[in-house]
Amino acid sequence: MDEKTLNELKSRLIYLRNEIQQRIKDNNDRVRSFESGDEGDFSNSISYKDLTYNLIEKDRTQLIEIEEALYRMENNTYAICERCKEPIEIERLKAKPTAKYCAKCKHIIESHS
Template sequence: MRQEELENFKKVLLQKRQAILDNNLEHCKSMENIRGLSFDEADHVAMHMKNTLDSSIFTNHNTELEYIDSALTKIEQDTYGVCEMCDEPIAKERLKAKPHAKYCIVCREIVEKNSKD
């Protein structure tokens, strides 16, 4: 992969990373706000948050963050864009759609199938 392309992916990844971190910060802030409320109010809001599955979105974001961090490490180590399973290069179209992809399309299907079973 050309240096120019790598730089571009790095930029996209860093932007995504920042967006997730900002989002987490917002989440923490709203948790802070809850702590400032009276017990009854806090309880009510906490229940509401649980119901809206806000916390699962939070977890998803953190998983994505891990993927992004590992993709950034790979850029530094010059192994970016290589499938972790078969060591084949991941298609650029795929990386453009999902710059933190770990697997090529073929391996991703295998991984998804296995995780479903």
């Protein structure tokens, strides 16, 4: 992968990381406001709270994937498939910068799960 593409992907990952960190913070604030009981109907608050927790969990998982991708960039193992050790398709990384597997391995892994 050329340096320009790598830098583009890196800045996108950093941008995404900031965005997600902000969203987790907002959602945590929201959970706290539910807990303070100012949100009207209590039963509604509970389901919104669960929903918000789910969002936070999803964001945390994504945040870990981003951290791992940035770590791989630092260690020059980025864009190498973790399964077959072949380079991951650039187009695939542009669509999903946190991809760990090439398209072929991804397909194999998904068809087995």
